[in-house]
Amino acid sequence: MNELVWRYRFTQGLVLATLILLFVGGLVTSTDSGLAVPDWPLSYGTLFPPMVGGIRFEHTHRVVAASVGFLTLILTIWTGAKERRASVRRLTFVCLGAVVLQGILGGLTVLFLLPVPISVAHACIGPLFFCLTVSLALLTMPEGEEAFSDVAGGKDLTPLQKRSAFTTGLIFLQIFLGALVRHTGLPAFVWTHILSAFVVFFAVGTLVAKALTEFPDERRVERPALFLGFLVVLEFFLGIGAFLFTQVELAESGLSRVLFPTLHQTLGALILGTSTAVTLLSWRRSGVPA
Amino acid sequence: MKKLSFSIIGLILALGLFGASALFFTNAAKAQEGSLVTGKVLFEGTAPAPLPIKMDADPVCLLQHAKGATSEEVVVNGNGTLKNVFVYVKEGLAGQKFEAPKEPVVFDQKGCSYNPHVFGIMANQPLEILNSDGTLHNVHALPKASKEFNLGMPIQGMKLTQKFTSPEVMVKIKCEVHPWMAAYAGVLDHPFYGVTNDQGAFEIKGLPAGEYVLEAWHEKYGSQTATVKVPETGEVSFTFKSA
Numbered sequence: 227m228n229e230l231v232w233r234y235r236f237t238q239g240l241v242l243a244t245l246i247l248l249f250v251g252g253l254v255t256s257t258d259s260g261l262a263v264p265d266w267p268l269s270y271g272t273l274f275p276p277m278v279g280g281i282r283f284e285h286t287h288r289v290v291a292a293s294v295g296f297l298t299l300i301l302t303i304w305t306g307a308k309e310r311r312a313s314v315r316r317l318t319f320v321c322l323g324a325v326v327l328q329g330i331l332g333g334l335t336v337l338f339l340l341p342v343p344i345s346v347a348h349a350c351i352g353p354l355f356f357c358l359t360v361s362l363a364l365l366t367m368p369e370g371e372e373a374f375s376d377v378a379g380g381k382d383l384t385p386l387q388k389r390s391a392f393t394t395g396l397i398f399l400q401i402f403l404g405a406l407v408r409h410t411g412l413p414a415f416v417w418t419h420i421l422s423a424f425v426v427f428f429a430v431g432t433l434v435a436k437a438l439t440e441f442p443d444e445r446r447v448e449r450p451a452l453f454l455g456f457l458v459v460l461e462f463f464l465g466i467g468a469f470l471f472t473q474v475e476l477a478e479s480g481l482s483r484v485l486f487p488t489l490h491q492t493l494g495a496l497i498l499g500t501s502t503a504v505t506l507l508s509w510r511r512s513g514v515p516a
Numbered sequence: 517m518k519k520l521s522f523s524i525i526g527l528i529l530a531l532g533l534f535g536a537s538a539l540f541f542t543n544a545a546k547a548q549e550g551s552l553v554t555g556k557v558l559f560e561g562t563a564p565a566p567l568p569i570k571m572d573a574d575p576v577c578l579l580q581h582a583k584g585a586t587s588e589e590v591v592v593n594g595n596g597t598l599k600n601v602f603v604y605v606k607e608g609l610a611g612q613k614f615e616a617p618k619e620p621v622v623f624d625q626k627g628c629s630y631n632p633h634v635f636g637i638m639a640n641q642p643l644e645i646l647n648s649d650g651t652l653h654n655v656h657a658l659p660k661a662s663k664e665f666n667l668g669m670p671i672q673g674m675k676l677t678q679k680f681t682s683p684e685v686m687v688k689i690k691c692e693v694h695p696w697m698a699a700y701a702g703v704l705d706h707p708f709y710g711v712t713n714d715q716g717a718f719e720i721k722g723l724p725a726g727e728y729v730l731e732a733w734h735e736k737y738g739s740q741t742a743t744v745k746v747p748e749t750g751e752v753s754f755t756f757k758s759a
Contacts, residue, residue, distance in 0.1 A: 262692035264654045264668040275670070278574040278651060279693035339656075339664050 252488035349405035563592035577628035597716015604709035608728030630699035636709035
């Protein structure tokens with residue numbers, strides 16, 4: 227295999243590691259373990275404290291986050307050395323900056339005892355970083371150099387490009403509302419998040435329809451669009467579960483109370499990443515003659 | 517909230533005209549020279565079964581409770597009284613100032629639970645926090661009026677001292693390592709408070725003669741208030757129930 231393929235696979239690994247990191251981070255919030263380790267960057271003054279109680283979640287999150295940061299650093303150096311496209315090199319630097327910023331925000335949440343603005347920012351930058359890794363994975367596909375050659379071009383946007391970018395923005399807004407729900411618990415945010423879910427649901431539905439009708443023969447757009455639709459349906463049910471177990475308090479404690487909101491949050495990031503992929507692929511299609 | 521009620525029967529004994537008068541005139545913190553207020557908090561209704569706590573998350577905690585541990589959220593004593601109710605003077609001391617004691621309130625983490633579970637402390641009085649356990653804890657206090665703190669206590673026998681600077685009823689203290697661990701501190705600017713024990717009894721020492729609003733606070737059943745007159749001699753009793 228040549229270098230391009232290896233780098234593409236490495237980037238795919240980073241995407242997967244980031245998704246795992248998002249899940250582990252969600253577990254920290256769901257188990258209320260965010261302050262189980264009161265110091266940062268060390269944990270109880272050591273690199274590896276006894277893994278008991280809430281420390282298991284918080285310290286695992288730190289270890290996985292450090293690993294993702296390290297992988298991003300390697301990818302940045304690798305891309306800097308081998309990548310010909312300046313835009314991709316710049317994107318890896320943005321990725322590195324985002325992961326460093328995210329790490330610092332995570333530390334600040336510990337040192338300042340979970341202030342809402344920092345916690346919400348931390349919850350939003352995680353999915354954004356995931357989108358950056360998804361974008362990098364698409365751009366570093368072996369055929370990516372040619373396929374995305376006109377991404378930065380100044381052509382008029384197609385309806386699909388407009389709609390997919392708009393839907394991605396809506397999904398991010400929904401993630402922001404979800405973060406407010408998680409970190410404030412205020413009913414106003416809960417209901418806004420629920421109502422806007424219907425808007426996102428509609429927007430994704432129309433995006434999927436657009437992708438299928440505009441590019442009936444283009445599987446690269448069709449498949450992720452269908453996958454996006456499936457994820458949103460699944461997310462809808464996970465959201466209902468999260469609401470019942472955390473807001474209505476269907477159960478006093480237990481696995482459901484932890485798993486539903488954590489999966490809901492993680493899937494939210496995956497939806498954002500998939501929507502980003504659809505957006506990028508809609509550009510790809512315009513760059514490659516039919 | 518489950519509809520249960522608890523009641524307080526306070527037996528107030530005034531123990532000396534001189535002490536009470538001196539307190540009024542000097543505004544000094546000589547609480548022990550005033551009256552002694554004692555009482556009980558009765559529990560009405562069916563006592564809930566003790567809630568078991570799963571301590572599997574930490575083997576050190578698990579080993580200390582071979583027969584299993586139960587939650588201290590609601591502890592109904594054998595005599596039909598309620599434990600861990602914080603009773604304090606809410607109104608009636610306006611304009612008086614009381615110096616915070618220099619002796620600390622000792623707050624221990626033992627058997628992966630807090631001892632005491634509910635306690636009173638004066639603003640700016642030292643709070644000595646101990647870790648008697650062979651495992652690590654974090655002590656996270658969540659006051660709104662004072663500065664929040666979250667301290668790591670990884671070593672057995674470790675001691676730390678903190679203060680709450682402003683009155684607040686109640687301040688929750690919790691451990692995120694062991695999520696079942698919670699305690700509540702009533703922070704006051706006077707020393708007239710008590711906590712019901714395993715007989716459901718409380719006592720408030722040194723209260724000057726006068727009319728006061730007492731409040732009884734429980735972490736599950738909420739708060740109740742009652743107005744009482746503390747005479748210089750004789751005895752007074754009162755009862756109140758939740759709405």
